Amino acid sequence: MNIAIDYQSRVPIYEQIVLEIEKQVALNILKPNEQIPAIRELAVNLGINPNTVKKAYDTLEQRKVIISKSTKGTFITDNVDEVKRIMVDKIIDDIKKNIQELENIGINKEDIIKKLKVSE
Amino acid sequence: MNIAIDYQSRVPIYEQIVLEIEKQVALNILKPNEQIPAIRELAVNLGINPNTVKKAYDTLEQRKVIISKSTKGTFITDNVDEVKRIMVDKIIDDIKKNIQELENIGINKEDIIKKLKVSE
Amino acid sequence: MNIAIDYQSRVPIYEQIVLEIEKQVALNILKPNEQIPAIRELAVNLGINPNTVKKAYDTLEQRKVIISKSTKGTFITDNVDEVKRIMVDKIIDDIKKNIQELENIGINKEDIIKKLKVSE
């Protein structure tokens, strides 16, 4: 598994791992029921402490992205669609909020579209 | 001045104040040259430490959003347009990133527009 | 034999097997003197290690729920009533504890009965 860590970021390492794995699930890089690296293995690969990976895995399990089967290992959920759906909804919601904010500032929809098209 | 503080956010309180005041400037809630509350006053209103408000005001002054005139008080800049411009650019950029992310997941522009229209 | 294993439970797998078999005995799904699967067979069916099944069978034999007759196989006890009695006592005890807890929270017996009847 390929995860880039930014040690300067305000986002904690464990959260970066969480976000990256969620992203890879959404992008079909990680497939349903696929086994992911053991805690200690990933910790060694990333050069960080196993507890940090554990915290990331715990968070992912709460969010139902992965399932850990004690002595067997840790696996991507079989319900990957739900993970994608939640992620897409969140992003759509962000966009809506941002559009609303621009409108509040006094920029109408046509202007927003114009600005978006400049570099797109 | 009305500022909601989220104590659970990773964003420091002083920065939440900074962002909120910048937002209110962009929304014309705070007008050019308008006087804003004294540090101690705002600190009492928000139930936080004056040092925290001080740090927020210092940051805002560095960003040229406010101007403190020693004994007279603290005022919003007269060049509010620049503050708005920076904020609008940032939001537009956020939207672009979000759209890109959705496209990576496999959602094309028409689908995005459809999803945005549902509750808009 | 049909046994669902919860790999995320704090209850060890071997104990889950023990509890499930005891339950099936109480429910007359498993009858007195009935033969149950060989250790290896069940292990294959459940996709787990034979040692785990062995540990479950050992525990069940200590509790006199099953009897293993070396080369002949493993069988449910003929004294199924005792198994049922112990299980019923345990469940009754659980219910009593739960009722006590609800009363401590301030819910009286009539309210408990009302709540139980809603979906019963």
Add this chain to the structure above:
Amino acid sequence: MNIAIDYQSRVPIYEQIVLEIEKQVALNILKPNEQIPAIRELAVNLGINPNTVKKAYDTLEQRKVIISKSTKGTFITDNVDEVKRIMVDKIIDDIKKNIQELENIGINKEDIIKKLKVSE
């Protein structure tokens, strides 16, 4: 805060803390918005490691029982009723399941009530 830890239990220490605090909320021992001990303070009182208390507090925060305000401390939620409701629902559900199981074994409702009354 008074919490008894059973070091022999299969239930982890952090979970025992979680359950005990939830219980004290349900019993009105801990009141809405009340501040609870600092992580380090409780750790010292219980003779355990601060990280263990932290894990308990994290779990409680996910369950919306407490709210931690970074440098200010940790507080019971203001919505204690919701915590109680969830807890009561869980217990009622447990009772229902137990009653169902007894009925499956072949014990009818009158017999259950009889057995419950013996020591009640």
Add this chain to the structure above:
DNA sequence: GTGGTCTAGACCACT
């Protein structure tokens, strides 16, 4: 002083 994060390393039960 407070919570948040992280390291280092240990022990355990279970498989």
Add this chain to the structure above:
DNA sequence: GTGGTCTAGACCACC
């Protein structure tokens, strides 16, 4: 070998 728990102790930003 795997995940789960716990200890001991450190550093950080923030207030």
